[in-house]
Amino acid sequence: MSLNYTKKTIDNFLKPKNIGSIKKPDGYAQIGNMVCGDQLDFFLKVEQGKIKEVKFLSFGCASNIATASVLTEKVKGMTIVQAKKYNWQKIVGELGGLPQQKVHCSVMAVQGLKKAIEDYENRQATEKKSTGEKSIEKKSIGKKSTGKKSARLKK
Amino acid sequence: MxxxxxxxxxTRLDPRVLAKMKPYLTDKYANASAIYFPGQQAFLDLRQAKKTVAKILHGEPDNVIFTSGATESNNFIIKGVARANRDTARNKIIISAIEHPCVREAADELKHEGFKVEIVPVNQEGIVEPAALEKLLDKKTILVSVMAVNNEIGTVQDIAALAAIAHRHGAYFHTDAVQAVPYLNLDIQKMAIDFLSLSAHKFYGPKGVGLAYINRKIKIRPLLAGGGQEDGYRSGTYNLPGIVGLAAALELAYRExxxxxxxxxxxxxxxxxxxxxxxxxxxxxxxxxxxxxxxxxxxxxxxxxxxxxxxxxxxxxxxxxxxxxxxxxxxxxxxxxxxxxxxxxxxxxxxxxxxxxxxxxxxxxxxxxxxxxxxxxxxxxxxx
The missing domain is CATH 3.90.1150.10 (Aspartate Aminotransferase, domain 1)
Known part of the structure; x- marks a missing residue:
């Protein structure tokens, strides 16, 4: 199998940006799994509808890491609306191309980010609901949004 | 670094092997099938290469068939023996679970032709247990193919023991010994095997050349139709530079x-x-x-x-x-x-x-x- 990564892909793999996790994220998602050979965890911090911070963890190949690095670099500072529109073709373009069998890595990275945004939006919705129905707060919000709530309160 | x-x-081509090959890429370019003097000389050099190989394998020069590499050798032997020996009573082959893709795919082709293909498992150490092979063998089995040394995990099989079991059940035995040079003593007699495959570039020889060691007493159908080189076993102009390189590399590998x-x-x-x-x-x-x-x-x-x-x-x-x-x-x-x-x-x-x-x-x-x-x-x- 030929695997001609571009220099930019290799650079992003060797020195990935936005590596790590966020303690109390506003949005979180995991995509893929290590059985398939690639897994990404995304963490979001959102402020006034903008992605203030985005981080990721990876169990994956060079292009898995490089695509997540480029993606997070690009969507940082974007509004949620803008970030949702960011597609995998843009990642491939940014990297100057990806080997055919590695294109799925960029697709997965985008899906992972979208999933994390969805999680953020779900938490938002839950929160809205809970502020309206304070009396049943404990019942209606799951364990998940408790962390999220405290994260928001901190701001 | x-x-x-x-x-x-x-592997990297050994410079000494390259030196032996060079004349066959330049001056000694004659076709070994031609009957004028340079052609006959090339044929003699081909014979010499077979003798060199046969000596190391403790086999017969006539049983050495040069190919383009082990993928061809394995395809030739597995498909060729299965197809030539198939009849109403025999239609089965057995390969191990850790064979190279060229063996697996060749077996898969046979499956589509109606052959029964059974896979003998390996244990957690990566070894084919003789008892596991014995269990799968029956009168219908034409051929058993188990690699000598695995390409991924390097595990070594007891080829002599496995061949003996196969023979006891009337089946022929082939080993893909590509990764075995020079780690194992590839003695055809001692191992008592019928077929063996090698590839030169795995032991500091050139790419694009290998060999199939065959047992001429066992029917085998050629893979390639053509000019009838190698006594009809393998058509195609003799690759003299490659063949000379293979023989030289094999000789060096066992000498050193x-x-x-x-x-x-x-x-x-x-x-x-x-x-x-x-x-x-x-x-x-x-x-x-x-x-x-x-x-x-x-x-x-x-x-x-x-x-x-x-x-x-x-x-x-x-x-x-x-x-x-x-x-x-x-x-x-x-x-x-x-x-x-x-x-x-x-x-x-x-x-x-x-x-x-x-x-x-x-x-x-x-x-x-x-x-x-x-x-x-x-x-x-x-x-x-």
């Missing part, structure tokens, strides 16, 4: 065997010791004792193999991996699966295969970078 630790994939084995074994053992010392959470795949001294296949927990490979590659170190991410079909190694590696560990493996030109300094350099690479990748792995 450039470090090549992928000698199971291919003692020193070579000692060297790769000590380097391999040193590599494994150093990895264990420097990198936590590692495990060797396959038996460490019944194993080629040139092979080390290591599982690095929580990180993906292709990432390790590419990182090392950026430091000048060449290794290989069985991880799904590195495969064209995005499937992880069936060899590692067949020795019972759990799904979660299938994509975290690196194969190091040592060779004649490696040095201790290269091993130090490799492990130094390996330690940093694994540490770096683990630092952001979501799996702890």
């Amino acid at each position: 450039k470090v090549y630790l992928d000698n199971a994939a291919t 065997r003692g020193v070579y084995l000692k060297k790769v074994r000590s380097l391999r053992d040193y590599l494994w010791k150093k990895i264990q010392k420097e990198v936590p959470e590692v495990r060797v795949n396959g038996s460490l004792t019944r194993r080629s001294p040139a092979n080390l296949n290591v599982m690095f927990g929580y990180v993906e193999g292709e990432a390790i490979l590419i990182d090392l590659s950026s430091k000048g170190v060449c290794v290989s991996t069985g991880s799904a991410c590195s495969a064209a079909d995005l499937k992880s190694s069936y060899v590692l699966r067949s020795i019972g590696l759990k799904d979660h560990f299938l994509n975290s493996n690196i194969r190091f295969s040592l060779g004649r030109f490696n040095t201790k300094a290269e091993i130090d350099y490799t492990v130094n970078h390996l330690r940093n690479t694994v540490k770096r990748l683990r630092s952001f792995s979501p799996i702890k």
Whole structure:
């Protein structure tokens, strides 16, 4: 199998940006799994509808890491609306191309980010609901949004 | 520093082999099938190459059929023997679970032709147990094919014992011995096998040439139709530069065997010791004792193999991996699966295969970078 990564892909793999996790994220998602050979965890911090911070963890190949690095670099500072529109073709373009069998890595990275945004939006919705129905707060919000709530309160 | 630790994939051509080949690429270009003098001389040189090979294998020069490599040899033998010996009573072949894709795919083709193909499993050490083979054998079995040394995990099979069992049941026996030179003494007589495949570029010979050692008493159908070279067993103009190179490389490999084995074994053992010392959470795949001294296949927990490979590659170190991410079909190694590696560990493996030109300094350099690479990748792995 030929695997001609571009220099930019290799650079992003060797020195990935936005590596790590966020303690109390506003949005979180995991995509893929290590059985398939690639897994990404995304963490979001959102402020006034903008992605203030985005981080990721990876169990994956060079292009898995490089695509997540480029993606997070690009969507940082974007509004949620803008970030949702960011597609995998843009990642491939940014990297100057990806080997055919590695294109799925960029697709997965985008899906992972979208999933994390969805999680953020779900938490938002839950929160809205809970502020309206304070009396049943404990019942209606799951364990998940408790962390999220405290994260928001901190701001 | 450039470090090549992928000698199971291919080896560097030995300069002495190249020197022997050169005249056949320039002055001695005559077709060995031609009957004028230079052609006849080429034919004599071809015969000499067969004698050289036969001597090392303790076989007959006439049984040495030169091919384009082991993929062709394995296809020729497996399909050729199965097809030529098929009748109402016999329609089955047996291969091991860890055969090279060219054996698996050839067997798969036969399956589509109506043959029954059975897979003999390996144990957790990567060894075919004679009893497991015995269980699958019956009167319907035409051929058994088990590789001598595995290409991924380097495990060594007891070919003589397996061949004896096959013969007891009236089946023929083939071994793909591509990874066995010069680690095993490939004595056709002693092993009492019928067919064997080799490829020159795995032992410092040229690419594009291999051989099929056959038993002329057993029917075999040629793969290629054409001018009837190799007594009709393999049509196609004799590749004299390659054939001369193969013979020279095989001769050197066995002449220098003692020193070579000692060297790769000590380097391999040193590599494994150093990895264990420097990198936590590692495990060797396959038996460490019944194993080629040139092979080390290591599982690095929580990180993906292709990432390790590419990182090392950026430091000048060449290794290989069985991880799904590195495969064209995005499937992880069936060899590692067949020795019972759990799904979660299938994509975290690196194969190091040592060779004649490696040095201790290269091993130090490799492990130094390996330690940093694994540490770096683990630092952001979501799996702890």
